Amino acid sequence: MSTELKKALYNISALADLGQEITSENAFHEKIQAVFYVITGTFLANKGAILSYDRSSKKLDTLTKKGFTSTDLEQLAPEELMPLSKNEPCLIKDAPFLAVVGAEVLVPLWVRDQFIGALLLGGKLTAGPYTPEDLELLKIIATQIAITLNHHSLFMDLSDKLEENQRLYEEMRRIYHGTLQAFAAAIDAKDAYTQNHSHRVAKYSAAIARELGWNDHDIEGIYVAGYLHDVGKLAISNDLLNKVAPFTPEERAEIRKHSTLSHNIAVKINFPWKNVEDMVWHHHERLDGQGYPDALVREGISDGVRIITLADSFDAMTSQRPYRKKMDVQTALAELRKCLDSQFDNKIMLVLCRVLDKEIKGELPEPEILPNLDKNSDLSIISSLLEGIIVELSATQSPA
Ligand SMILES: [Fe+2]
Numbered sequence: 152m153s154t155e156l157k158k159a160l161y162n163i164s165a166l167a168d169l170g171q172e173i174t175s176e177n178a179f180h181e182k183i184q185a186v187f188y189v190i191t192g193t194f195l196a197n198k199g200a201i202l203s204y205d206r207s208s209k210k211l212d213t214l215t216k217k218g219f220t221s222t223d224l225e226q227l228a229p230e231e232l233m234p235l236s237k238n239e240p241c242l243i244k245d246a247p248f249l250a251v252v253g254a255e256v257l258v259p260l261w262v263r264d265q266f267i268g269a270l271l272l273g274g275k276l277t278a279g280p281y282t283p284e285d286l287e288l289l290k291i292i293a294t295q296i297a298i299t300l301n302h303h304s305l306f307m308d309l310s311d312k313l314e315e316n317q318r319l320y321e322e323m324r325r326i327y328h329g330t331l332q333a334f335a336a337a338i339d340a341k342d343a344y345t346q347n348h349s350h351r352v353a354k355y356s357a358a359i360a361r362e363l364g365w366n367d368h369d370i371e372g373i374y375v376a377g378y379l380h381d382v383g384k385l386a387i388s389n390d391l392l393n394k395v396a397p398f399t400p401e402e403r404a405e406i407r408k409h410s411t412l413s414h415n416i417a418v419k420i421n422f423p424w425k426n427v428e429d430m431v432w433h434h435h436e437r438l439d440g441q442g443y444p445d446a447l448v449r450e451g452i453s454d455g456v457r458i459i460t461l462a463d464s465f466d467a468m469t470s471q472r473p474y475r476k477k478m479d480v481q482t483a484l485a486e487l488r489k490c491l492d493s494q495f496d497n498k499i500m501l502v503l504c505r506v507l508d509k510e511i512k513g514e515l516p517e518p519e520i521l522p523n524l525d526k527n528s529d530l531s532i533i534s535s536l537l538e539g540i541i542v543e544l545s546a547t548q549s550p551a
C-alpha cells in the first residue's frame with residue numbers, strides 16, 4: 152500500500168471517529184472532550200485547546216485543553232483571531248503571536264458570519280512539521296467543530312430564552328391569580344354571609360376535577376371559573392344581596408341575573424382556558440331543566456358546569472346564610488343526595504364524596520375541602536356516610 156493511500160485511509164478513519172463523537176448523544180462537554188482526544192491523537196499534537204467565543208462578554212472560554220496553561224491561553228485576544236482566514240489553519244508564519252502562546256497551529260472557527268471560537272494545537276510529538284495534508288484534514292475537522300459549538304450556543308441561547316419566558320409566564324400567572332383573588336374578595340365582601348365562598352368553590356371544584364383525572368391546565372381553568380362564578384353579583388345591590396326576608400318575584404329575578412352578568416364579565420377576558428365563560432354562566436342550571444338562565448337539560452350541561460354547581464351548593468349549605476344556619480356536613484350530604492338526578496349529577500356527587508372521604512382518611516397530600524368544614528364535625532360518622540353513598544352511587548355508574 153502506498154504512503155499516500157495509507158495516509159488517506161488514516162485520515163478517513165480519523166474523520167469517521169470524529170463524526171461518531173460529534174453525532175453522539177453525549178452531553179456537550181463530553182462530546183467536545185472526545186473530539187479533542189481524536190484530534191490530538193490524529194495529529195500526535197503535544198498540546199491542544201478548544202476555545203469558544205462568548206459574544207456577551209467578548210472573551211474566549213477554554214472548553215478543553217492539554218499542555219497549555221491558562222496564562223498561555225489568556226494571551227489570545229479574540230480581535231487578533233477574527234481578521235485571520237475563516238476556518239483556515241494558520242501557522243506561526245501567518246500569525247506570529249502563536250509563538251508567544253507556544254502554539255504551532257490555530258484555526259479560527261466560524262459559522263457563516265459568526266466567530267465561534269478557535270482550535271489550537273502545539274507541535275507534533277514526532278517533531279515533524281504539519282504537512283499540507285494535515286492542514287487540509289484540520290480544515291475539515293475545524294468546520295465540524297465550529298458547527299457543533301454553534302449548535303450548542305444556539306441551544307444555550309434558546310434555553311436562556313425559554314427560562315426567561317417561563318419566569319415571565321410564572322410572574323404573569325401570579326399577577327393573574329392575584330387579580331382573580333382581588334375580584335373574588337370584592338364579590339364576597341358585598342355579602343357578609345358569603346365570605347370566602349368564591350375561594351372555597353374554586354378549591355372544591357379543582358379538587359373534584361383533579362379526582363376526575365382532568366389535566367393541570369383544565370384544573371386551573373375550573374379553579375378560575377370557581378373564583379368568578381358569582382362575579383356578576385358585583386352589579387347587584389348590596390341591600391338585595393344581604394336581604395333576610397323572602398324575596399318578591401322581581402327581587403328573585405334581579406338576583407338571578409347574576410349568572411348572566413358573570414358571563415358578560417368573563418367573556419370580555421381572553422382566558423387561556425376554554426369553557427370558563429360557560430361554567431360561570433350556567434352554574435345555576437339543573438339537570439331537569441328547572442334551572443336558570445337558559446333552563447338547559449342534561450346533555451346541554453357540561454361536566455365543568457356540573458362540578459361548579461355541586462361545589463357551589465355544597466359550600467352554600469355548609470356555610471352560614473342570612474336566611475338559615477349552616478348545615479352540618481351529614482345534613483348537607485343528605486340534601487345533595489335528595490337532589491341527585493334532578494339538580495345534581497350522580498357521577499360528580501360520587502367524586503365529591505370520594506375526595507372528601509380520601510381527605511378524612513389522610514390519603515390526599517393537600518386537603519382542599521376538609522379544612523373548611525366545621526371543626527366540630529364527627530369525622531368517623533361522615534366517613535361511614537360517605538362510604539355508603541360511594542357504594543350506592545358506584546353501582547349506578549356504567550363501567551368505564
Ligand atoms: Fe351563583
Ligand SMILES: [Fe+2]
Nearest residue numbers: 348380381463
Ligand atoms: Fe355561588
